[in-house]
Amino acid sequence: MLAKANRITSADDYRVIVRRGAKVGGAHTVSYVRSRESGTDARFGFIVSKKVGGAVRRNLVRRRLKAVCHEALGDGISDVDVVVRALPSASLADWNEIRAEVLGALQRRRARSSAAAAQEKGE
Template identity: 55%
Template sequence: MLAKANRITRGADYRAAVRRGARFTGANTVTYIRPNPDSSVVRFGFIVSKAVGNAVGRNLVRRRLKAAAYELLPQYSAATDGESGMDVVVRALPASAQAPWASLHEELLRASARHTNRSNTSRTPTSKGSVRP
């Protein structure tokens, strides 16, 4: 289970991550990742709407996402620069109700890798006229 420090609890933080965060879409989830200079930890939030299913199905999906996030927490923490934290909001799509845990885990892992690659390439200095690989 995620520690309290690793959970997004305020609605304003959810809105900020969804509106201003980088979006990574998978078959079962949409992941929003936003740097958080106010915090030094990685925080996760989960959005599972009624479109996913009944209460039992939604809670199952939420528990699977939380377990995947807990396992990937060290990898997300390594992606930060150590000084500022990161807010990660995962929105479950209706297809996630039938998705196995491994597939949800893979999507969160892929989002982390894509975010790391995106932030590394955006920091690469380029001179005028040169082309990024």
């Protein structure tokens, strides 16, 4: 389970991240990633609509997304807010597909931020 400091709980925070965050799409999820100030914990939020399936299927998808994000925290991700929206195909995807998609989105965002920081420094 994600710690309270690593969860997005406010509807306003969800709205800002989805509208202003970088959108990274995949076959089963769409991730919205927004940078935060340096030295802050990463925060995660999840959107799993009824189009994904019934309550049992939605909760399974949500638990898988939470587990992937918990793993990302262990890899040292910080200074970002991430909202992951599950698409209807996520209900049929297995653990490895969801894991690869979400971690790939975070890696792409990390690479983009590194390139932008290097460009600002004039490297």
